[in-house]
Amino acid sequence: MASDIWQNWAGTQRASPRQWATPRNTRELAALVVEAATRGWHVKAVGAGHSFTGAAVTDGVLVSLDNFSGIESITPTDDGALVTVLAGTRLRALNEALWQRGYAMTNLGDIDAQSLAGALGTGTHGTGAAFGGLATQIHGLEIVTADGAIVTASADQNPELFEAARIGLGAIGIITKVTLACSPRFTLRAIEKPDTLSHILDTLDDECRTVDHFEFYWFPHTDRVLTKRNTRLPGDTPLKPVSAIRTFVEDEFMSNTLFEGVNRIATLAPAAIPTINQISSRLLGAREFTDRSYRVFASPRRVKFKEMEYAVPVEHVKDLLHEINQWLQRTGTNVAFPVEVRFAAADDLWLSTANGRDTAYVAVHQYHRRSETEYFAAVEAMAKAVDGRPHWGKMHNRTIDDLRPTYAKLDNFIAVRDKYDADRVFDNDYLRQVLGA
Template sequence: MNLDKVRLSRRNLLKGAGAALVAAGTAGCSETVKPENPGVIGKDGKRVLPWSNWSGNQHCQPNERLIPKSEDEVADIIRNATQNIRCVGSSHSFSGLVPTDQTLLSLARLRGIENVDKDALEVDVLAGTRLSQLGKDLWTHDMSTINLSDIDTQAFGGVLATSTHGTGKELGTLSTHAQKVHLISAAGDKLSCSASENTDLFNAVRNNLGCLGVVTKARIKTDKAYYLREYSWMMSEEEGLERAEELRDAHRHYEMYALPHSDYMLGIAIDKIDPADIPADQAEPSGDAYEAFRMMSNLIDYMPFARSWLVNFGASGVEPETRYGASHEIFGNLRDIRFNEMEYTVPAEVGPQCLREILQTIKKQNIPVIFPIEARYIKGDDVWLSPFYKRDGFSISCHNFHDKDYKKYFAAIEPIFWKYDGRPHWGKIHTLSANEFAGRYERFGDFLKIRQELDPQGRFLNDHLRYTLGVV
């Protein structure tokens, strides 16, 4: 075997890391839908295909799929509905937020931006707009998002449902960019809210889990168009943990990728840059090496005793790398390798300590995983169900290939997150119930009250949400 092929570049590591966004919380979890499933005959007499999320760990068979073309049509659908409705975006959530055997509603036709105000740096974003397209659309108006997640395939409505975030000590989630949110209630009424109008609803809807109504669009704050420089390098695990706060404070964005069973950690620092300082002869970024990462994983299946040596060998060959580009080009990373993920956010001050304990546990229990663990700093906010509510956070994301067993891995590390007062990402795997969420969020009861007022019949609930929110 040619071991040089196993060496992993920085892009390879990210690709491997991408092979791990997680899945399905406690309720509504089941086996992947078989591809030959022909669907069912729906309410209108036409065939309705089954739905599956990106990784395949969540699926359902709705009896109706609807794709409205306008906000008015959304309101008509809700007003005339005789069964429950769940919205679906880009299918990138790994908890049971979407599955339903009734109406599955997609806002894929409500895409784009409207009412661009270049002076105020504000714009209306339709809920079905993918983040990747949002960055491109804003760029044509000499504008950029203030921040962006490293996976940009999500629909904007899903962003507001789950507090999607990027990284940055002084930068909050993408929900904190929202200035005004429009949604349609279970009664079919069009509502709007902001920091000065329906304030409680505003603080609830910016992490709404799709259970307060259907968000159709939101006005967001943006930035003037800007360019970024991204520098990535490998360092020892100990150096990465010790310097985490220092590097966080030194850069606009900073994140780490810890390599289980190794002595290494990848650092990624991103900062704004004057376009005049971008070199004309940029080096081509190193190619995708999913094959190398997968080959290493498969090899370890047969040679588990060589796991640490192989990962260290691959990490030792990673050279520093620099990329330049428009903001949305640098933020977004290709994630076409399927995976499952658990993400918890702990208080920023204990983040490196929590990560250290997770890495030690993986080694001590010899957990068979080599996917990098992503760790990021995010500024606190006032969104009631945000994992960053009233505290700056350190998010730790653990992954595994979609066809590898993640359950034992996540079961071993989830109690560590609890030990450090962690709050799970709503769209990723966790095992918490309503009672446990109530202990983590002081406004949990207030959120439930608003949900009851807007949707007394539970029109926007499914089994997973009933369990998570404690709704009988």
Template sequence: MRTSSTSMRTWSGAVRWTPQQELRPTSQDGVVEAVHAARARGCSLRVLGGGHSFSALVATDGIPLSLDGYQGLVSADPATGLVTLRGGTRLWAVAELLAPYGLALSVMGDIDRQSIAGAIQTGTHGTGATFTGFAGMVRALRLVLTDGSVVDTSPTRDPELFAAARLGLGTIGVVLEVTLQCVPAYRLELVESTRALDPAVGSFLADSFRNDHHEIFWFPRTDRATVRTMHRLPADALRERPARAAELLQQEVLGNGAWELLCRAAALVPRLSRPVAEIASRSFAGSRVVDDSATVYAAPRRVRFHESEWALPAERFEEAFVALRSRIESERVRVTFPLEIRRAAADDVWLSTAYQRDTVYLAAHRYHAEEAGPYLLLVQRTLANFGARPHWGKQHWLGARELARLHPRFDDFRAVREAADPDGLLMSPYLRHLLG
């Protein structure tokens, strides 16, 4: 097990901390040893995923534990679609691991840098009216509990522990292995277009049922939207991509290089934010693509940003969007990054933002060099009137009292968590603020 001690930060740089020591085990026994080491030292232990959260979920002045040395495929069954991965396995690596078995993840988001354990523990999701987030795909877990014991849990084996640990914020135990329900490999056809905002929003719920995966990007204070639609195709569908030079121009030169320069300029001269948003809203759409699912879902995101995301009951989406748009325009908010609108199916995961309700997500972003708080708080306060639940891995300012009202199984989760970790080894000041 390699150890180190250095300052750390979240991907966006919004949260920074200096731990006592970082542990990097490479085996199950190494993870057990790390748990005992933290207990012996009397300090907290927090598990690092891919480091892509925007909130302070993993920040600790104790011991962070990285599972980067504990990755890979444990098993895959093409007949059932059940796949077991080690907790540190990065999402970008999963497609290659599953390809020999003719399997794939049923859905992904547009960022694939997270670990699988981190993705389920924070409620990561993609878009699609009939697809849940990652936690909803989980069928079994292997955990190291804070007493050093290794347990296997599933809906039939300690079901309450399983129900809490599927999306446990890293507070139930260290996730060693995740068993997921996967699907036969498939390809995706991606079509992007620029549309007038009002009809794109007005038809979003219907469009997201008609299409396998559907999302909207709106650059605030413009009257147009970039609409991304994906359809699932057989695994042997003809692959179609733009010429390599054209793709590099769209994704890297325009989508990252030029975008970074435009955002930097608007951060220095705020009045440029409106023309930057206008330019982006007209040029964001790319070319049609048909390819393996993982390569179509994921997009390079090299321009750093702060993010807050809110889960709304689907039936309240349109009125919530109208209220937010009105607030942004009336206060003349200067922001370059788009608002992202996605949809996910209801699930039965206790702390899921889509627990027992068809859900639409609104995600607000702000360039990392700009002060994010006022804008993201405006979004939070506006959407609070519509029963919005915050994404656990992104920025928000709610505490245990508000969260208990939003999550029906909140107290059940806390009871299981306290039984699994009575001494609070896996807790931190931020998590005590969230969970009480």
């Protein structure tokens, strides 16, 4: 109903669409798009609502792809398989289904609640200096365009549409299925342990070169970090997962229930945050375990937060972290959430945050009950100064005018958009911000 209100997971975006739709198949979706365009209404597809930006917000028709779920086909290859997946499939379900068939996503982010199309369309990535973001795994796709056409695209078929739609921000059309290049299933040996920020920054180059998937979390107002080193092993490696009791204590109670309580206290008494961070950073002990790849990559996140993430050339990440630390000290701003740092290989996707350069990702968070405005604005200015690129699905204030210089193919993308959606059926405020009117 038109009076119903949609909001995203973090509560940072809300919408009151004229119509909600859950089409049963691609033909129904195409007809819905044509009807909306005839009425002059906008159309947006929504997945799990895990984007912090307004990527899915619309005043027209809000389309759920929940009926577009599951694996359609698998074609084995010499190094894995080409797997065609319906676009509304949640990553959590896809990971399990792939494993049962002997395959796995080559890399993943640390949250698995998103729909496949939503994760791909906003440039979701994991970590690992030799690995690209999720969209680099796309081999082909099917997309419903503004005129209701159902178009197949790949490097050989409609190549410009393929290039634009791999990270398309929902601006080109509604993706209905994706063919992914998947790996044979593999396990990960995870080593998680505390360290110091100063030591990690001194050894960062070696960590990125020698560890398959390296990341760390820095606790502001301390020199303490939690490191995560994941090493790829064959799929038949014996599993040694974290025990059920330890999983509950560390992943559920400490990382979610206790962390929620800590942030509520921090909201009431911000001056206590530096002490809280000192204590929190020492509560997390070392652990080592081996499990299915997707179980190691992703972890539950139940504490609501707001997030901004910037992709910077990897050679600038150390200076950026030092600048953030100095700004916190200089301004007296207290932040309870750790700063997350991850890495990715350069790629050639038009709107990828790692386009053309090896990349470090610096993600800053704020508890949803606290203001993030000054903190995020300061970090954004620092990142922008070193040609940082904002994650398309996370909070930022960038516009087309200052994004164009950092994306050599942005005008190519806009030209493809003009071709396939000249009337801007899939437009909204966020797209006008980052792609222009």
